Amino acid sequence: QEDIWLRVAEHPEILDWVGEEIIVGDGTSVLGADNKAAIAVIMTLLARLDHEVGHGDVFVAFVPDEEIGMRGAKAMDLSRFPCDFAYTIDCCELGEVVLETFNAASCEIVFTGVSAHPMSAKGMLVNPLLMAMDFISHFDRKETPECTDERQGFFWFKDLIANDSVASLTALIRDFDTDGFNRRKHRIAEVAEKMRSRYPTGNVRYQITDTYRNISTSLARDERAVALLFKAMEELGIGKKVIAMRGGTDGAVLSARGIPTPNFFTGAYNFHSRYEFLPVPAFERSLEVALKICQLAATE
Template identity: 40%
Template sequence: MISKEHIIKRFISYVTIDTQSDPNSETTPSTKKQWDLANKLAEELKSIGMQEVTIDENAYIMATLPSNVKHEVPVIGFISHFDTSPDFTGANVKPQIIDKYNGKNIVLKKKENIVLSPDYFEDLHQYKGQTLITTDGTTLLGADDKAGICEIVSAMEYLINHPEIKHGKIRVGFTPDEEIGRGAHKFDVNKFGADWAYTMDGSQIGELEYENFNAAGAVVTVKGKSVHPGYAKGKMINSLYIAQEFINSLPRIETPEHTEGYQGFFHLHDVNGNVEQTMLKYIIRDHDKKHFEARKEVMVKLTNELNSQYGREIISIEIKDQYFNMKEQIEPVMHIVNIAEKAMKELDITPIIKPIRGGTDGSQLSYMGLPCPNIFAGGHNFHGRYEYVPVESMIKATEVICKIAELTAKRK
């Protein structure tokens, strides 16, 4: 049985190290502070008895648990990322442990009236009686994806200490910069050497995902002309108003706050401007490849229409693809999903097979030749002050890893 206290201690040792990534940096990792946890993880893997532990010049960590069976078994991998989101501060994380959660409001910061409430976050209801780890309301927690790292390390340690559990060769990998879309960019798939892998980067217990968004980023630049407002008639072009026109011309209900399931969206996440120039930054998401391409075309068409309306090239747009739906790469090898599903069922976990409304390292790795579905890590409300993780979910995720290893070794 995996110790709750051991899981809590390990997890807290990770989340109290600030590893926030930076999308504006061109280095890998994007922030020097990611090295603090990366180096700790490399040493910890060695200390629990993992072999072939490496950490490269970009902070990618890999390690091996050798097979303990004589017959040939596929090499499987487990992958998580150690950076945290730039959306909310990850400095000075002060986790709070809520033992035997009573199902009521959790006061994170009394002075500022910051409350984690089941009335708003309804998922809390399913964890009544369990042990929760929350923030203190001033930072994110970092369960995305330090819960995944904790589970992988704990599972490897458990397998090392329990050689009666038979398994093939297992590779583990920890990556920087996943939160800014670069986690797989410098991942050496050949060096990793697995037949397939799983990212431990999902949310609630039971999640098992092999579909994700097709993703692109768009930068819309509106050029204006600044003239003294007292003499501006017929001369001034206010880029802010034209940018507003662009924003209002996209479907208002096709945004993150109005969509779910397989529905795609346009998401305006940054605006920076003045009369002379305004820049809009969007992300474009859709599970369906045709709809994804159509969304990009909608933005290009709107740009052309506004330029035509104003009689000059006043707006420019740059669209860059970021990642694609891994479903195309996973469906030919669906047995890897079936193994994970069977592992959950044998542990009395109800599998929740659904599309990811986002992406993981696995989506890019799948297109790099490493099929890589996603499994729950247990956390909720990622990227903000209301993030929390049930300890029991982390224990179950750890058990799923061990069970997948065991089932893979039994395959004929």
Template identity: 35%
Template sequence: MSLPTDTVLDRFLRYVVIDTQSDATSQSQPSTDKQKNLGRLLEAELKALGLADAHLDEHGNVYATVPATTKKTVPSICFCSHMDTAPDFSGTGVKPQIVKNYQGGDIRLIGDANQVIKVSEHPELSNQIGHDIVTTDGTTLLGADDKAGIAEIMTAAQFLLAHPEIPHGPVKILFTTDEEIGRGADKVDIKKLGAAFGYTLDGSTIGEIENETFSADGVTITITGVAMHPGTAKNRMENAIKIAAGIVARLPQDQAPETTEGKQGFIHPVGISGAMEGATVSFIIRDFEEQGLTDKEELLKTITQDVMAAYPGSSFTFTVKQQYRNMKIVLDRHPEVMDNLIEATKRVGLTPRIHSIRGGTDGSRLSFMGLPCPNIFTGGHAYHSPLEWVSVEDMETSVKTIVELVKVWEERAA
């Protein structure tokens, strides 16, 4: 059987035109059935590569295995990317454009003259001279987050299968749904996957490796006020809308997303709704340390209690829901995962730069599900926006990094 010979660009252009936007308001998994359109294509392509166990499950997740080529006992390594695109901006009707042999300067997008990828705002462009740059036409996002990762994993698998002389252990492939709405790992079957360690391909600038994420909780405050006809409300009405507004107004300004950076966490209101008799305020709480997360939740509860003290007839509930935890807690117990990735990155000529993510990835959840899982660069930039772009050469470098990484794991196995 002759194997496909698609380039990473061939695959990327094929994947980004498939609308896979997820929907946080949906309770199903996947949240949008259209994500399975890409899943079915990937299942077919994996089978065309000869991976007999490739399959799309009922939840939209795609699994496959590249068999080992070595007689050594090497841990099974998983490479994972997500199929959905963010709800932040339209992913329908993506029209990818290629700027061939980029020679510098701003890139004006042809579908919307107001959309310009400016070098002043995207300094990484200065490192792309001579590269082929893929952009949108300015009317949609591109979907490099995370279809660049998918294309890179698929192309690396194709390369390994075409070169059985390269010694490596079992390579597991996992493509998930709904990562952008925080549910990417919800329905992953870790036992079926059968990997010891993993890597998400969901990063950005080549050379950047991410081994740390926020720890994350969601908080919901539900307020029950005292409803009353406004004509007879004096000293009786307790308006739940005003109570909710009072809580938001008292949030510390130095603990907001717009005033923090680096390792600083935040309290962020993400939704408010209600009427006189009842209101709900939703928050996300983020910090790199567990204690910082707890401290912020206690502060928010104290603010709520202080506001409520002026409304003796009203009541509230304060509900905390764990979302994900800092994957570094798990990764520090398995230093070989990062050590091998750093070595592979060096072998492709890059200087590894270890970063923290002010957010989360599938790797956050997977790490605590038993699959220690740092994040590898894909070459994509300006995610979740119509200014999204990726270099073809950088995607090719990510493919090479995957190949080198499985070689390193084999070399260092006992």
């Protein structure tokens, strides 16, 4: 048996739910209290709509690969999803609403070295692994995910594959502010140029690919979805907590494609970790919000 415990001393947030039923995993994997819980909310919503709530047209989409580049949302055929606005239901504690996300990009930096036998390596060998390490050393060690919070951006060097000839380094770039996001991209280019000068017989090339944009810009162009969500929560007596999500949702992609898509809570805590837990009362409130949105959209 695994000796894994969800301890109050380490997770005092659980004290808010003393006496309530809480869903947990066994600690050997994530619970899925964001994505799986959202599917449960949506499926229950569909089962109850016709019996409990008058509604207009309601479209539902389940897409894969949110966690690895939101490829499902990017591939959606929007002619089959003809919505004026939409919602994602993903993570977050009771009452939390996401109207802002990171701007996000991924970057691959490839270092090409010069291989040589140790007996004749002096002045000739260019080690691509050391080139990659030198590249990383030019970035502020405190501008990383583990050293930042709230609206602070970061670089995240995630993966390095190397041999004696070539090294491939993967980095993620995140920033809420558009200008800051562009400065981070420019920083990659600056350091790459320094590496070219430092290792003239080697080579450095990079490619930056945008993953998603801050959802706030798109939502500002059409505020109906947000207004309806806030009204639903108000009528249900749920206090709203607007947060800037240090991540992204499929809603960021859909919003950029013309369908404003804010995100609201499943009620979960510590998502994407072995200490995830989902209080059942908060979970039920997520469903109530979804039902109320459909009702309000029909009557208004």
